[in-house]
Amino acid sequence: xxxxxxxxxxxxxxxxxxxxxxxxxxxxxxxxxxxxxxxxxxxxxxxxxxxxxxxxxxxxxxxxxxxxxxxxxxxxxxxxxxxxxxxxxxxxxxxxxxxxxxxxxxxxxxxxxxxxxxxxxxxxxxxxxxxxxxxxxxxxxxxxxxxxxxxxxxxxxxxxxxxxxxxxxxxxxxxxxxxxxxxxxxxxxxxxxxxxxxxxxxxxxxxxxxxxxxxxxxxxxxxxxxxxxxxxxxxxxxxxxxxxxxxxxxxxxxxxxxxxxxxxxxxxxxxxxxxxxxxxxxxxxxxxxxxxxxxxxxxxx
Amino acid sequence: xxxxxxxxxxxxxxxxxxxxxxxxxxxxxxxxxxxxxxxxxxxxxxxxxxxxxxxxxxxxxxxxxxxxxxxxxxxxxxxxxxxxxxxxxxxxxxxxxxxxxxxxxxxxxxxxxxxxxxxxxxxxxxxxxxxxxxxxxxxxxxxxxxxxxxxxxxxxxxxxxxxxxxxxxxxxxxxxxxxxxxxxxxxxxxxxxxxxxxxxxxxxxxxxxxxxxxxxxxxxxxxxxxxxxxxxxxxxxxxxxxxxxxxxxxxxxxxxxxx
Numbered sequence: 420x421x422x423x424x425x426x427x428x429x430x431x432x433x434x435x436x437x438x439x440x441x442x443x444x445x446x447x448x449x450x451x452x453x454x455x456x457x458x459x460x461x462x463x464x465x466x467x468x469x470x471x472x473x474x475x476x477x478x479x480x481x482x483x484x485x486x487x488x489x490x491x492x493x494x495x496x497x498x499x500x501x502x503x504x505x506x507x508x509x510x511x512x513x514x515x516x517x518x519x520x521x522x523x524x525x526x527x528x529x530x531x532x533x534x535x536x537x538x539x540x541x542x543x544x545x546x547x548x549x550x551x552x553x554x555x556x557x558x559x560x561x562x563x564x565x566x567x568x569x570x571x572x573x574x575x576x577x578x579x580x581x582x583x584x585x586x587x588x589x590x591x592x593x594x595x596x597x598x599x600x601x602x603x604x605x606x607x608x609x610x611x612x613x614x615x616x617x618x619x620x621x622x623x624x625x626x627x628x629x630x631x632x633x634x635x636x637x638x639x640x641x642x643x644x645x646x647x648x649x650x651x652x653x654x655x656x657x658x659x660x661x662x663x664x665x666x667x668x669x670x671x672x673x674x675x676x677x678x679x680x681x682x683x684x685x686x687x688x689x690x691x692x693x694x695x696x697x698x699x700x701x702x703x704x705x706x707x708x709x710x711x712x713x714x715x716x717x718x719x720x
Numbered sequence: 721x722x723x724x725x726x727x728x729x730x731x732x733x734x735x736x737x738x739x740x741x742x743x744x745x746x747x748x749x750x751x752x753x754x755x756x757x758x759x760x761x762x763x764x765x766x767x768x769x770x771x772x773x774x775x776x777x778x779x780x781x782x783x784x785x786x787x788x789x790x791x792x793x794x795x796x797x798x799x800x801x802x803x804x805x806x807x808x809x810x811x812x813x814x815x816x817x818x819x820x821x822x823x824x825x826x827x828x829x830x831x832x833x834x835x836x837x838x839x840x841x842x843x844x845x846x847x848x849x850x851x852x853x854x855x856x857x858x859x860x861x862x863x864x865x866x867x868x869x870x871x872x873x874x875x876x877x878x879x880x881x882x883x884x885x886x887x888x889x890x891x892x893x894x895x896x897x898x899x900x901x902x903x904x905x906x907x908x909x910x911x912x913x914x915x916x917x918x919x920x921x922x923x924x925x926x927x928x929x930x931x932x933x934x935x936x937x938x939x940x941x942x943x944x945x946x947x948x949x950x951x952x953x954x955x956x957x958x959x960x961x962x963x964x965x966x967x968x969x970x971x972x973x974x975x976x977x978x979x
Binding site: 484487492494531534535538540551552562563585593 | 861
């Protein structure tokens, strides 16, 4: 009886000691973790750098959902799926796809392959175009890709591409501009000053909130951070027409064109023309831009 | 046949007594409800990822039930020394094997009814409509595939010494077929002889249960119904494999010394 009481008291004393030690040491560990720049993200703590591989797998899974399951495996020809179509359709990423996307399976190899194709998704479709039922009224089904994209951002918060894709679909087919803004702001917290994220955020203010002043400030901030992004590389080099410079050219051109539209809409024709002339430096569509400049000059006269 | 049904009845009663099914069913429900409760951008209509997780859990659970229930049938009778008294009754070895097979297959069917009923309710809670025929096709082909796996495990339980080794080998075979069964011919193309011919032979010989497994993608992504004639043909194909493994099991059991 006596020994059991002692044991209980000992246990309580140990518990108090553990609790006290924990409370004393935890803030110091927190300070060390902060000093080392360690993340508080669960997936990064669990998987380390390999979380990026899982993030990419989640991103590809989202693209498989975008195709309603009609997607190449490692055994299939995936030349037409190098760049996920759900990202390609946003226009914000460079495409590396080649070949026919509708026929990656090729002709049936034998009767087993031919028969088996009746029990798997066997037709190329996109969710925003109605999916396997070709029902254009159900383009909001594209929402089904979002859980995997959300997981991808959790696993690799530094991947700007994922935020752009989520924001694009939330803003366009799903009409959820405030959610898209929230996603982009999360992206900006993890990738401060990223010009692509700033460009998308500005679009929300311009197209959805119709707040031109705010949109102008965000896009101008985007241009400033674009210039600071690669300090050693000259502007002409970054704007050279090449697939490797797609990201640089794309965001520069879009920022300039959208700023031109904004300035044009409030009557600042000179500023609009200046932005279009800047956009010409990065654009393969120079005649179209020149036409826009001519139209502005004509109106101004 | 009455004797075989009597044996099957005993196997079904065993399912009620054992905890495997209840644990797997509750685990599936809990995991799916937790996954379904995740808030994704305040959109309450997102469901396909939950359907995918649910169907994967249903497949894993049904494989565990089918293989472990079947693998222990004959060894348990031997261990409890009830096999010889059972065969002393007017019950042939073939009837015993068929009875055990029917019982295990029926057990899988009953488990699938519960699992797919839950799946229907889960999917309808977000989609607001029922794709009952699509689910019926998937459940039917799932059950037929389990029939092949049950027959294979029954044969394994007569060939391998312990239920654990039989279960492990059956799981490995089934998992391999489900993952790469469809691509074995492509793998063979990249190989040298004689490996190429061996892999090709395996490709043509194995039961392609991955076709039933592939139906998951059709119902996750709301594809239209598969033509019934193809469902019927696949049913017959799987039935032929069931008959083959069952006949092999009967032949092995007939020649097996029981003491």
